[in-house]
Every structure is written in C-alpha cells, then in structure tokens.
Amino acid sequence: MALPTRVVLVYRRSEYEELLDRHATFGQAEFFLRSRGRNIDDVLARHEAIENAMHLVSTSLPDDVRQARVERSDLDRYLFAPEDVVVAVGQDGLVANVAKYLAGQPVIGVDPEPGRNAGILVPHSPDHAAAVVASVRRGTAAFEERAMVQATLDDGQTLLALNDLYLGDPGHQSSRYTLAVPQQDPERQSSSGIIVGTGTGATGWSSSIANDRGLVDLLPPAESTQLAWFVREAWPSPATGRRLGFGLLDAGQTLDLTAESELLVAFGDGIERDRLSIAWGQRLTVSRSEHRLTLVTGAT
The missing domain is CATH 3.40.50 (Rossmann fold)
Known part of the structure; x- marks a missing residue:
C-alpha cells in the first residue's frame, strides 16, 4: 500500500x-x-x-x-x-x-x-x-523539467547544481589548473575560477559575466539542456594562457579541469560549505546531469 x-x-x-x-x-x-x-x-x-x-x-x-x-x-x-x-x-x-x-x-x-x-x-x-x-x-499539474549540472571527481565524488557551479580557489584567489573543453586544445590557466551554468542559471551569475562580455545572446534559454562555461579573469603569462574563455556544452560533452594548485573547490548555487575539494593533480569533470528539477508551473 x-x-x-x-x-x-x-x-x-x-x-x-x-x-x-x-x-x-x-x-x-x-x-x-x-x-x-x-x-x-x-x-x-x-x-x-x-x-x-x-x-x-x-x-x-x-x-x-x-x-x-x-x-x-x-x-x-x-x-x-x-x-x-x-x-x-x-x-x-x-x-x-x-x-x-x-x-x-x-x-x-x-x-x-x-x-x-x-x-x-x-x-x-x-x-x-x-x-x-x-x-x-x-x-x-503542468510541469517543466530543468537541466542540472554535475561535477564528478576522479575518485567518484559528485556534486549537483541547478543554477551554476564554481570551480576554483576556496578564497576566490588565483586558481591554477589545466582546462580541457570539446574541440579545443587543452590550456594551462591561472584565473579567478570557472563558472559553469545551466539555462536556469542564465539569469544569475552567468548573466552577469555574459553581460560584461557581450555574450548575453549566446546564453542557453531556461528550458535548454546546454551548459555555458566562463573562465573568470584568466592571467596570461609565459606558462599560462587565456585562449579558452567561454563556450557551450551539449549533451555528452564535458569540461575537464586538472588541478595545479594545492587545493581547489567546486560548489553549487552559492552553498560553499557543501563542496568538493580538488587536490593537486586530481581531475574534475563537469557535464549535464541525468537528474533534473521537476518544477510545477501550473494547476488545472
């Protein structure tokens, strides 16, 4: 029963x-x-x-x-x-x-x-x-299903978010890592971190970054299953670059980050205490999650 x-x-x-x-x-x-x-x-x-x-x-x-x-x-x-x-x-x-x-x-x-x-x-x-x-x-009831983003560490730990994930230094200082995204050569970077947002999150942190860069029209709509990623303030040097700055992830595509700092973190939707810790040499993979939010939009 x-x-x-x-x-x-x-x-x-x-x-x-x-x-x-x-x-x-x-x-x-x-x-x-x-x-x-x-x-x-x-x-x-x-x-x-x-x-x-x-x-x-x-x-x-x-x-x-x-x-x-x-x-x-x-x-x-x-x-x-x-x-x-x-x-x-x-x-x-x-x-x-x-x-x-x-x-x-x-x-x-x-x-x-x-x-x-x-x-x-x-x-x-x-x-x-x-x-x-x-x-x-x-x-x-009427429903909408909203895509979510997932971070997966190479030891199997996972973290979900509805709006966006932050990847970077826990104090939002310089983050060092190697970034790999689809159809691009990997790049070593030193930046203020990476934001990966969903269509739902396109009105939040992603929107703020996209607006500053003139990329608002490229953000996925709320019901989209695409993810948008942004590198924040990448610092060019003889050892690091800023060629990779923005992109979209479709179904089956991933963003891969290999840590080159003593400690990086990943947290979602602004909840910093619920996070993954990424040690030197560990790899974090970000992709669209199989989980979705079932949002009730109306009643009949």
Whole structure:
C-alpha cells in the first residue's frame, strides 16, 4: 500500500531570526540596525510575510496530507521520500538550494513577497499553493523539467547544481589548473575560477559575466539542456594562457579541469560549505546531469 502524500515545506530562516540569534533581544537588534542606518520595521515585515505564507500554505492543506518542514541549512541531512511534494516558500534561490537533494519529486515554488522576488522559480502565491498540491496529486499539474549540472571527481565524488557551479580557489584567489573543453586544445590557466551554468542559471551569475562580455545572446534559454562555461579573469603569462574563455556544452560533452594548485573547490548555487575539494593533480569533470528539477508551473 502506497504511503499518502507528504508535503515538505522548505524555507530559509529570516534575517530577523538571525538578528535575534546574534543580539538576543528585539531592542538590541533594533539598535544594531539603527546604528547602521537601517530600520527594523522592514526586516520584521519580511519575516512576517514568510511566516504568514508558511502558515497559510500549511493550514490550507487537507487533513489527509502529511506535512513536514525543513530549513535550508538542514537540507543536506534531510531524507526526502519518493511520495513527497516539495513546497519551497521563499526566493528563487531556495528552489535551487533544494533541487540537488531530490530525485524527481515535484517542486512547487511559492513567493511570499510578490514584487520583491524575481519569481521565476517561485511563481505561485501562498493562497494558491493548496490548489497546486491538489493538482499534483490528481496528476493534472503542468510541469517543466530543468537541466542540472554535475561535477564528478576522479575518485567518484559528485556534486549537483541547478543554477551554476564554481570551480576554483576556496578564497576566490588565483586558481591554477589545466582546462580541457570539446574541440579545443587543452590550456594551462591561472584565473579567478570557472563558472559553469545551466539555462536556469542564465539569469544569475552567468548573466552577469555574459553581460560584461557581450555574450548575453549566446546564453542557453531556461528550458535548454546546454551548459555555458566562463573562465573568470584568466592571467596570461609565459606558462599560462587565456585562449579558452567561454563556450557551450551539449549533451555528452564535458569540461575537464586538472588541478595545479594545492587545493581547489567546486560548489553549487552559492552553498560553499557543501563542496568538493580538488587536490593537486586530481581531475574534475563537469557535464549535464541525468537528474533534473521537476518544477510545477501550473494547476488545472
């Protein structure tokens, strides 16, 4: 007998909660912000918007739906079940944070602050979330599958990301390595690292780099399975070059990096503590992952 649906509410602790952890009381938190020219009212309003959205989603679900909650920092220790429906309440980045821990479970992105967030991955309002969950349970919801990027070390360790991967020095200083990409000769480089982004990530870090280089029109669209890669600030010298600076990876193609620094790292979607460590001489291969994000876009 199949287990009933479980809705897992994913959220991120608000700035207000973090301030209270640091300063203990409302008054001290207010003083801290005021001394820096900020008003606690805005911080509190954002906290209440998230709390109200979480409450509305939770209380609007029917009684036969099991519920669980997980905070962003606990995602790497949380066990998602096959029958789960994931409801991410927060900014677009929260969907990216949870995506790599899933195995096809549908994700409903809920925007608690319309107008403040881009809303690309969180298109649903809190008061509509229950209807979207019901549509998923009936099998009538509309979905988009978004490509993900995977980094694989030569010892078998892997890391997934929805938006982008950073490859380079953990302190974002000079990274030394040999880079190999399709249809090009390998090149030794010293740079500020490499970014490999998906179509979903083309509105994030990749977009910023592409805009500076006049490459925005070459970025893959959101639904694309291509990956875009960028070398940041490669330094030319007698031993290193900058011939390889940008490119696209199609299905089956890889970007290979062989470390020539004592330590390089790979992390995804801005979560630096969840990373791969690349020692001198190790090889890291980056490619499109077989895993995809199943994003719920609509309900009928």
